[in-house]
Amino acid sequence: MSAQPVLANPAASPGRKRRRQNSDGLPAALPWIGPVLLLIFAIVIFPAGFMIYNSTREISQSGIDQGSAGFANFADVFTDPNLPRVLLNTVVWVVVVVSLTVLISLALAQFLNKPFPGRTLVRMAVVVPWAASVVMTTTVFYYGLDSNYGIMNAFLVDIGILDSPYGFTKNVIPALGLAIIVAVFVSIPFTAYTLLAGLQAVPEDALEAAKMDGAGRFRTYFSIVLPQLRGALAVAVLINIINVFNNLPILRIITGSIPGYQADTLMTYIFKVLQFDRRVDIASALSVLNFAIVIVIVAAYVKIVKPMKEL
Amino acid sequence: MATIAPGPATLPPAQARRKRYGSDQVSGRRMGLRMAIGAVVALVFLLPYVIMLVGSLKTRSEILAVPPAYFPTEGLQWSNYVTMWDTPETPLPYNLVSTIIIAVFATLLVLLVATPAAYYTARFRFPGKTVFLFLVIVTQMLQPAVLTAGLFREMLVLGINDTWLAMILINAAFNLSFALWIMHSFFAAIPKEIDEAAQLDGAGKLTVMFRVNLPLVWPGIVTAVIFTFVSSWNEFAASLVIMSTAENQPLSVALTKFIGQYATSWQYVFGVSIVAIIPVIILFALIEKRLIGGLTAGAVK
Numbered sequence: 001m002s003a004q005p006v007l008a009n010p011a012a013s014p015g016r017k018r019r020r021q022n023s024d025g026l027p028a029a030l031p032w033i034g035p036v037l038l039l040i041f042a043i044v045i046f047p048a049g050f051m052i053y054n055s056t057r058e059i060s061q062s063g064i065d066q067g068s069a070g071f072a073n074f075a076d077v078f079t080d081p082n083l084p085r086v087l088l089n090t091v092v093w094v095v096v097v098v099s100l101t102v103l104i105s106l107a108l109a110q111f112l113n114k115p116f117p118g119r120t121l122v123r124m125a126v127v128v129p130w131a132a133s134v135v136m137t138t139t140v141f142y143y144g145l146d147s148n149y150g151i152m153n154a155f156l157v158d159i160g161i162l163d164s165p166y167g168f169t170k171n172v173i174p175a176l177g178l179a180i181i182v183a184v185f186v187s188i189p190f191t192a193y194t195l196l197a198g199l200q201a202v203p204e205d206a207l208e209a210a211k212m213d214g215a216g217r218f219r220t221y222f223s224i225v226l227p228q229l230r231g232a233l234a235v236a237v238l239i240n241i242i243n244v245f246n247n248l249p250i251l252r253i254i255t256g257s258i259p260g261y262q263a264d265t266l267m268t269y270i271f272k273v274l275q276f277d278r279r280v281d282i283a284s285a286l287s288v289l290n291f292a293i294v295i296v297i298v299a300a301y302v303k304i305v306k307p308m309k310e311l
Numbered sequence: 312m313a314t315i316a317p318g319p320a321t322l323p324p325a326q327a328r329r330k331r332y333g334s335d336q337v338s339g340r341r342m343g344l345r346m347a348i349g350a351v352v353a354l355v356f357l358l359p360y361v362i363m364l365v366g367s368l369k370t371r372s373e374i375l376a377v378p379p380a381y382f383p384t385e386g387l388q389w390s391n392y393v394t395m396w397d398t399p400e401t402p403l404p405y406n407l408v409s410t411i412i413i414a415v416f417a418t419l420l421v422l423l424v425a426t427p428a429a430y431y432t433a434r435f436r437f438p439g440k441t442v443f444l445f446l447v448i449v450t451q452m453l454q455p456a457v458l459t460a461g462l463f464r465e466m467l468v469l470g471i472n473d474t475w476l477a478m479i480l481i482n483a484a485f486n487l488s489f490a491l492w493i494m495h496s497f498f499a500a501i502p503k504e505i506d507e508a509a510q511l512d513g514a515g516k517l518t519v520m521f522r523v524n525l526p527l528v529w530p531g532i533v534t535a536v537i538f539t540f541v542s543s544w545n546e547f548a549a550s551l552v553i554m555s556t557a558e559n560q561p562l563s564v565a566l567t568k569f570i571g572q573y574a575t576s577w578q579y580v581f582g583v584s585i586v587a588i589i590p591v592i593i594l595f596a597l598i599e600k601r602l603i604g605g606l607t608a609g610a611v612k
Contacts, residue, residue, distance in 0.1 A: 029440075131588070140359040143577050
C-alpha cells in the first residue's frame with residue numbers, strides 16, 4: 001500500500017532509495033512507536049475486545065461477572081421493544097443533522113472564501129462553537145427555550161412567531177427538532193473549515209477560464225468547484241456521520257427530561273442502560289452493535305477517502 | 312432557527328461601514344453586502360455565548376423571571392463570578408481543578424508519546440509501518456463514547472475507576488492519532504538533507520529530532536497541543552460514566568447536574584461556562600489559520 005504513491009510519482013524514487021537505507025527493522029523502531037502502540041492497545045483495542053467479551057457474559061448490577069450468557073444479551077437487545085424506535089431516531093438524527101450541516105457549510109465556506117474587510121473576525125466567530133464545550137453550548141439553548149423564563153422563547157413571542165412560550169423540551173418531536181438545530185449549529189464550524197480547505201485547492205485559472213467561456217455562477221459552481229471539493233466533502237460527511245452518530249450531550253440535555261425511550265438514539269440509550277439500569281452486559285451488547293456500525297462507517301472512510309494514499 | 316432571527320438587529324452598524332467602503336472602492340457595494348452578511352454570520356455563531364455572558368451577569372430572580380427580560384435591570388452582577396464557586400449542586404472548584412489536571416496531563420502525555428512516533432514514521436521505514444499508520448487512522452475515527460462500556464469495566468478491573476489517571480489515559484489515547492498525524496505531516500515536510508548533515512556531524516537520532524527538527528515543526532506541535540487540550544477539556548461521555556465522585560468530575564459533567572432542577576441557578580451555570588470557554592476560544596483562535604487544512608492533513612489534497 002505504501003509503495004503505491006511512490007511508484008505513481010517518478011520524482012519520488014530517489015527518496016525511496018534513501019528511505020530504504022534508513023530502515024533499521026522493527027526492533028529499532030519500537031522505542032519510538034512503542035508507547036503509542038501501548039496506549040492504543042490498552043485504551044482502544046483492549047476495551048473494544050473486553051466490551052465484546054462482556055456482551056457474552058452475565059454481569060450483575062454491582063459489576064460481578066456471573067458466567068457466560070452466550071448470546072442471551074444480544075437476544076435481549078434484538079427483541080427489545082424500544083430498539084425499533086431507537087434505531088429509527090438514530091437514522092433520522094444522523095441523516096437530517098449531517099445533510100443540513102453539509103448544505104449550510106457549503107454555502108458558508110463559499111462565503112468565507114470571498115475577500116472582504118473583517119473576514120478574519122467572521123471566521124474566528126465561526127470557530128467559537130467548535131472550541132466551546134458542546135455541553136455548555138447546549139445548556140444555553142435548553143435555558144433559552146424554557147417555556148417559562150427562556151429568553152429565546154420570549155423573543156419568538158415578541159417577534160410574533162409564537163403566540164405564547166412553547167415547551168420545546170417537553171415533547172418528543174419538538175425536542176428532537178431542537179436537538180437537531182443545536183447539533184447542526186455545533187457541527188457547522190468543523191465542516192465549513194474542512195470545505196474551506198477544499199475550496200482553497202480549487203485552481204484560480206480554472207475559475208477564470210470558466211468566466212471567459214461565459215459560464216454563469218451556478219454553472220461554474222456545479223461543474224468546476226463542486227467536483228474539486230469531492231475529497232473535502234467526503235471527509236466532512238464521514239467525520240460528521242461518526243460525530244453525530246456518537247453524540248451524547250446534546251440529546252441527553254435536551255431530551256433528558258422526557259420519560260421513556262421515545263426520544264433516544266442508540267448512543268443515549270446505551271448510556272441510560274449503563275447508568276440508570278446499571279446493566280453493563282446489555283449495554284455492552286448494545287455497544288457492540290453500535291461499534292459494528294461505526295466500523296462500517298470507518299471502512300467506508302478508508303475506502304472512499306483513501307487517507308493512506310499519501311504514504 | 313431562533314439563532315438566525317435576530318439578524319436585522321446588526322444591520323445599522325454594517326450599513327454605516329458599507330457607506331464608507333462604497334465611496335472608496337469600485338466594488339464597494341458588493342463589499343458592503345459581504346460585510347453585512349459577515350456581521351449576521353458572526354452574530355449567529357456568537358449569539359449563544361452572548362446570551363451566556365449576559366445571563367451570567369443577572370441576579371437569580373432576574374434569570375428566573377417570568378416573562379424574562381433580555382438584559383439585566385438591577386445592574387451587572389459581577390459578584391456572581393465570586394459566589395458561583397459555592398453551590399449545593401456540585402463542588403465547582405474541585406470540578407475546575409479536575410478539568411485542568413486531566414486536560415494538562417493528557418496533553419503532556421500525547422506530546423511525550425506522539426512526537427517521537429511522528430518523527431520516526433516521517434523519517435524511517437520499518438516493517439509494519441503501513442499497519443501502524445493504518446491503526447492510527449482507525450483510532451482517529453473512534454471516540455471514547457463508542458467504547459465507554461468496555462472502558463468502564465476495564466478501569467474497574469484495573470482499580471483506577473473514578474480517578475484522574477483513568478481520564479488522562481483515555482483522553483490521551485483518543486487524541487493521540489490526530490496529534491501524531493499532524494506532526495507526521497510537519498516532520499515529513501522538512502528535507503531529510505538537514506538530518507543527514509547533522510548525522511554526519513555525529514549527532515544521534517534523538518539529538519537530531521530535538522535540536523534540528525523540533526525548532527522547525529513547532530507550528531505542528533502547537534496545533535497538536537491545542538487540539539488535544541481543547542478536546543480533553545470538553546470531553547463528556549467517558550467522564551460521565553467513569554467519574555462517579557462529584558469532586559472528581561470535570562466541568563462538562565458537573566454542569567449537567569444543574570439541569571432539570573426546580574429552580575436552576577442558570578447565572579452560575581453560565582458564569583462557570585464563560586470561565587471554561589474563554590481560555591479554549593483563545594487557544595483555538597491562535598491556530599485559526601492552521602484549522603484550514605491542517606485538521607484533515609493527508610486526507611484533503
